[in-house]
Amino acid sequence: MGLEGRLPWEGNRAAEYKADVARFFEMTKGHVLAAGPKTIGSVPEFARADRELLVLRSSMVPERTLQGFPGRVVFIGGGPPIWDAYARFVSRWDITRLPYDGPADRWFDPNWLIQPERAHDVTA
Numbered sequence: 001m002g003l004e005g006r007l008p009w010e011g012n013r014a015a016e017y018k019a020d021v022a023r024f025f026e027m028t029k030g031h032v033l034a035a036g037p038k039t040i041g042s043v044p045e046f047a048r049a050d051r052e053l054l055v056l057r058s059s060m061v062p063e064r065t066l067q068g069f070p071g072r073v074v075f076i077g078g079g080p081p082i083w084d085a086y087a088r089f090v091s092r093w094d095i096t097r098l099p100y101d102g103p104a105d106r107w108f109d110p111n112w113l114i115q116p117e118r119a120h121d122v123t124a
């Protein structure tokens with residue numbers, strides 16, 4: 001899922017990778033994309049104008065942060081420490097399988113999908 005601060009398959013021009021990135025930016029257009037500093041830092045210039053980017057810091061309280069966006073769709077974009085803290089607020093996951101089986105230093109933890117406490121209506 002991540003390698004040396006980038007997507008492990010970054011630079012691969014195969015159709016499925018290009019389609020995945022294009023779909024991500026299309027889906028999040030007009031909405032809030034909240035993610036850690038490295039992940040927000042990797043958002044390309046072209047995608048910065050038509051969505052609201054929010055850098056999440058560990059000093060921020062997740063409930064209070066999400067309550068700042070009433071009625072908005074907030075995408076939680078990772079990396080892993082972010083999903084550790086915010087998974088319990090996620091009402092819908094969008095996970096793409098890609099044909100990559102090489103090195104990585106960040107992984108998806110399936111435990112994020114099994115949250116005992118569901119608290120996803122904080123922005124309602």
Ligand SMILES: NC(=O)c1ccc[n+]([C@@H]2O[C@H](COP(=O)([O-])OP(=O)(O)OC[C@H]3O[C@@H](n4cnc5c(N)ncnc54)[C@H](OP(=O)(O)O)[C@@H]3O)[C@@H](O)[C@H]2O)c1
Nearest residue numbers: 002003005006007036037038039056057058078079081085
């Ligand atoms: N495949 C994908 O969909 C995907 C998505 C996202 C990222 N990635 C990959 O993952 C890597 C980047 O992720 P990363 O985790 O290294 O860096 P990151 O995106 O900067 O996220 C981690 C940082 O978020 C901050 N943070 C904010 N709220 C937090 C909280 N409640 N608890 C803990 N930390 C919190 C911490 O920084 P402070 O303590 O300084 O605030 C932490 O170091 C890259 O390789 C990237 O390509 C992949």
